[in-house]
Amino acid sequence: QEQLTESGGDLVQPGESLRLSCVASGFTFNHYAMGWFRQGPGKERELVAAITWSGKMTYYADSVKGRFTISRDDGLTTLYLQINTLERQHTALYSCARSGGPMYTLSHYSYQVSDPGTQVTVAS
Numbered sequence: 001q002e003q004l005t006e007s008g009g010d011l012v013q014p015g016e017s018l019r020l021s022c023v024a025s026g027f028t029f030n031h032y033a034m035g036w037f038r039q040g041p042g043k044e045r046e047l048v049a050a051i052t053w054s055g056k057m058t059y060y061a062d063s064v065k066g067r068f069t070i071s072r073d074d075g076l077t078t079l080y081l082q083i084n085t086l087e088r089q090h091t092a093l094y095s096c097a098r099s100g101g102p103m104y105t106l107s108h109y110s111y112q113v114s115d116p117g118t119q120v121t122v123a124s
Contacts, residue, residue: 009118022096
């Protein structure tokens, strides 16, 4: 059974950093592109970062470029999202997702998004 389990979300102050993790099981992790989605209060879910099966290509939404870094460790079947210099606008539920193949797409419908995700709350 395919499973994605996120961790690392927390209540933090502005300016702090977090690393989110997503442990995958039940499928051949290194055969698939992966992504991170987030859904803020009152907002639609958005794809913020994605990475190909090889890790050689990455995608970032314009709103997170330079602040978020996606990476993967195929040996640990784990996906990561490093978030630096957090701001209140980053408050959201973050979920990892498996793409339908080795390359990522920007279509939400191509992803199997994990539930429930991990909550990041930025507040002073």
